[in-house]
Amino acid sequence: MIKKTLNKKENNMKILVLNGPNLNLLGTREPEIYGTTTLESIENEILEYSKSFHNVEIAFFQSNHEGEIVDKIQEAKSLYDGILINPAAYTHTSVAIADAIKAVNLPAVEIHLSNINTREDFRKKSLTAPSCIGQISGFGKTSYLAGLFCLIKHLEK
Numbered sequence: 001m002i003k004k005t006l007n008k009k010e011n012n013m014k015i016l017v018l019n020g021p022n023l024n025l026l027g028t029r030e031p032e033i034y035g036t037t038t039l040e041s042i043e044n045e046i047l048e049y050s051k052s053f054h055n056v057e058i059a060f061f062q063s064n065h066e067g068e069i070v071d072k073i074q075e076a077k078s079l080y081d082g083i084l085i086n087p088a089a090y091t092h093t094s095v096a097i098a099d100a101i102k103a104v105n106l107p108a109v110e111i112h113l114s115n116i117n118t119r120e121d122f123r124k125k126s127l128t129a130p131s132c133i134g135q136i137s138g139f140g141k142t143s144y145l146a147g148l149f150c151l152i153k154h155l156e157k
């Protein structure tokens with residue numbers, strides 16, 4: 001039987017989960033919009049869910065600083081096979097993050113807890129989504145799990 005090669009780096013599929021500014025505060029304020037779950041607990045759920053796939057490894061990074069997120073995306077080029085990203089407020093402002101995702105040429109899925117299309121006008125525009133293979137928005141923490149599923153399926157192709 002021919003063993004399917006999962007990716008170019010090793011046998012394991014490596015995925016970087018990136019979270020942008022203020023997501024470290026999840027669960028402490030605005031529960032009606034962002035839910036009551038903390039980022040740590042979402043990360044634990046992602047890890048649990050990732051175990052239902054073979055050979056998937058996950059790493060997490062959160063930063064409140066645009067440049068740090070750009071650096072992490074650049075580093076990802078040689079270390080990961082794909083990126084799951086919630087750029088948070090930078091979704092609507094950051095040409096730098098959009099360019100970094102494009103530059104590394106790794107498949108990225110953009111996710112949002114809230115449905116950005118039903119909120120204030122300034123949130124309806126994502127500068128980063130056009131650099132991604134897709135966007136999932138509005139399902140709370142389930143957006144992360146759905147995004148991970150879609151990214152893994154894309155990488156398995």
Ligand code: CA2
Nearest residue numbers: 022023025026029088089112113114123
């Ligand atoms: O819905 C999302 O996931 C967002 O990316 C969240 C961002 C927002 O700027 C985007 O428009 C949509 C905000 C994250 C801030 O998270 C907080 C969590 C708790 C308390 C305050 C902010």
